[in-house]
Amino acid sequence: MSAEPLVVVDRLQTHFPVRRGLLRRTVGHVQAVDGVSFTIDRRRTLGLVGESGCGKTTAGRSILRLIEPTGGAVRFDGKDVRATRGADLRALRRRMQIVFQDPYGSLNPRLTVRAILEEGLVIHRLGTAGEREARVLRALERTGMTAAALERYPHEFSGGQRQRIAIARALVLEPDFLVLDEPISALDVSIQAQVVNLLVELRERLGLTYLFISHDLSVVEYMSDDVAVMYLGRIVERAAASDLYRAPLHPYTLALFSAVPSVDPARRRRRIVLSGDVPSPSRPPSGCRFHPRCPLAESVCREVDPPEVSLGGHRVHCHVAAREVERAGGDAAKASACLSGMMAAAASDTLPSNET
């Protein structure tokens, strides 16, 4: 076994052409994913968080080449995913599976659960009919469902049960790596916890590696070993989950965390309300992409793309945070508290008023 992480993503780039006019000329590019790098060790989970349009879903799909990346490299178990073709690619894909957000849209309504689960085995020409039957049943039972489900159709199941079927479909090929793209977002609160527990149990039991994509920060913290925060096609901060949640350093991460409503008054942070909306990824701002919404933005932020600063594995792309970390003598918690205070002060000064 190599010591290399199972998944290595290096400066991954996925741009979509924007075509206009009669001749469908390319007039620009949507920079959905623009230079994203991370690694995931075996049996570990990387949480990928960010708001809609930040590129987290595109990043997940680009790794599996469900969307073709336009640049960068993806290595899976030492193999170059982007250079692999034909039968080799199919063999690689057997080991990398995905669970989609919408359990209503991702299961073919005309197929029985048996046909849905068996399809992957047929495509990959795995096993005899008898062996396939056994594997289908095993995958289904691993997700807490029984053989009674096999002859039924997706519409006969609730959202939570459908998501179990979608997970069983991913498991039937006995993969090493799962991309979980918002797997619980479409489910009711009381069902979410059931599916989260199932995913954790499967990871421990089958030795799986996860890329867990979600906008739900509490669930990401619960599920993940490491967490990366995306904004407008880039990762702005990446750290061990405990470090990131204890001492967020990027102003966007700070604002994101402070915006999550909580039932626990003690947990409520001073809310930092960002002004404005996320800009379009086809015309990303110059310099730091967060600068037009950032209460701490300085002139350097408008011009220079902030380089990565690493503080014992806690990586952040921000000029101001880098300076505060230095000022705090490398104490991330101190720098985080300081940045948070600066943001709250700056945000209350610039809150737009309707009296103007």
Next chain:
Amino acid sequence: MPLLAIHNLVTAFHTPAGRVPAVDGVSLAIDRGRTLGLVGESGCGKSVTAMSILRLVAAPGTIESGTILLDQPGGAVDLVSLPEPALRKVRGGRIGMIFQEPMTSLNPVFTIGDQIAEAVRLHRDVTREAARARALEMLKLVRLADPGQRLDEYPHQLSGGMRQRVMIAMALACEPDLVIADEPTTALDVTIQAQILELLSDLRRRLGTAILLITHDLGVVAETCDDVAVMYAGRIVEQAPATELFAHPLHPYTIGLLAARPAAGGRQPGPLATIPGMVPPPQHFPEGCRFHPRCGYARLPECAAGPPALRELRPGHFVRCDFAADLGPPHAVATGLGAA
């Protein structure tokens, strides 16, 4: 009397499969200037309750019984029996409405300004110019950037957060006493949600508008509401002031909902607490307490026998559970999940 008092509301849908009581005996009261959060999972009847208030429940749904009293200067009126012309004055006039999906609830072929002005002219005898001026004033009130320019733009030119601001502007244009907000931030990102919630609380403080906030997000309720009612399977199972409810949840369903979310700050060991089974669809509501098949504290046969009454266990804190005062230790629940 409270601004709005719902008493024993029953709204049912008559489908080929039979009568489906989506709202089954709901009573609620909202005082002036207060925010009441109505929480529950999909299918619990919270949106049907909201739609019933304005009699917007579409066929085959009908309000079968109950009263919805709206306090007015000329005396209270019952919205259930109010004639349609008078009701039209209430909709968008005394009571404003904000829906979840601002893209589908705004008309794509009219400008923002025209749509707000239309709402104003429906309820007030004003000129076109005055209505347009009012629309501009409202866009400023909800802090939309470049209000003068936005007035002549179409909904597709705005982002989700901006559209929701327009919806709020429209709902508030006629200075309603009550705004019904049905999942107003569910379709929005969390930083935009923070903006909208901040805006709603600010407007409530300044205008004194009462808000009925319908949501599935307990965190949103905790941060914005004065009072909370928790719905499950067509009934209110618990009701209390927000601080009281979150500090001392008494109904097993509320306790389960609060425990099912991972606690922040330090990774908790072991699996998350879960509510077993799934939300029952209205055509298959269980007998007795509707939560008993999923309840870890259920005592049989009592809980399956008759529906429990809503009782006040602590001051202002009402619970629909006969054993809430002394739940005892939870036991395992066999729900037959997956046997389906």
